[in-house]
Amino acid sequence: RKLGVALLGLGGYAKGQIAPALQLTQHCELRGLITGSPDKLPEWQDRYGVADENCYTYDRMEDIADNDAIDIIYVITPTATHRDFAVRAAAAGKHVWCEKPMAMTPAQCQEIIDACTEQGVQLAIGYRMLHEPNTRQLIQLTKDRTYGALTSARSYAGYAGSPPPADYWRGQRDMGGGALYDMGVYTVNGLRYGTQLSPAAVVRATQQRQDRPNGVDLTTTYTLRYPDGMLAEGKTSVVEKYNELHIEAENGWYEMQPMQPYQGVKGKTSDGKVLGPPVPNQQSLQMDDDALAIRNGTQPIAPGSMGKADIAVIRAIIESAETGKEVQIAS
């Protein structure tokens, strides 16, 4: 039997990407819906054949504990709400998949990790790039040190959009809006998988913020230093377009460009290798990998500890931008 997934939050990403991807998965399927807007349910149920008894509102979601049809709750709501929803999902005894960025602070991430540990359920973060085959080729080049020791890295992800409005969560700092949380987490996680290293410090950072209370960063730049002294540059924006992950090593370089769109992720190396053919659907690969980890009792590819480590880097980048100082990253 395929594992049953209930989507919590029926917004843009759930509707545009995750629900369609769940039509392609081998090991899990869309079986439940949890929403704060029950008026959305008829259209969703109609489209995906979801039974009435598998539909919940947020205030009744604890009832899902008694529903054996649902194995996994996938939290796809604004970032500042992840902690509460993920902890409630774990408390209901369901495995938890949680969208990126995992939560607002490392302490919130730890609460989610603890809740899942206490309940004996798995926790996976929705880092789709880690499941994308072309990106996995780049990761393998780093693991094998194919081009020798790493010497530097850069990771840029931005899109040329309009500044997010004040009445939408992406335009609100305390909801997890802004370039750094929303897009920058791809650059931080990209440097993690691209180097297979954890940074020791943020050397410097800058943030260009909206000029209003609670206004978000439109562009953030940062420099990380690793324990061996290597430096990496990161840049992220919601108003400037770039998309690449570039790794320099002693005997060559390799990169993904673009590094994180839904389709068309591809890369190349200094000696002319091309990293990969088109990939049909990243999110279905992600969810099948994560469903198999549950089924086999193995560690998921993007565990909560990784999500938490990335949020620690994000907080250190913010602190460095605000103080103008180097900030050590708590491990």
Ligand code: NAD
């Ligand atoms: P969205 O604004 O399109 O949808 C958010 C949904 O959450 C809406 O249905 C909204 O009604 C609901 N919601 C629940 N509690 C809410 C609250 N307190 N305030 C406002 N809305 C609330 O956003 P989205 O693009 O679907 O993003 C949702 C999550 O998915 C975010 O964490 C985002 O980072 C992540 N995401 C991931 C990817 C990816 O490629 N992995 C892509 C897009 C979004």
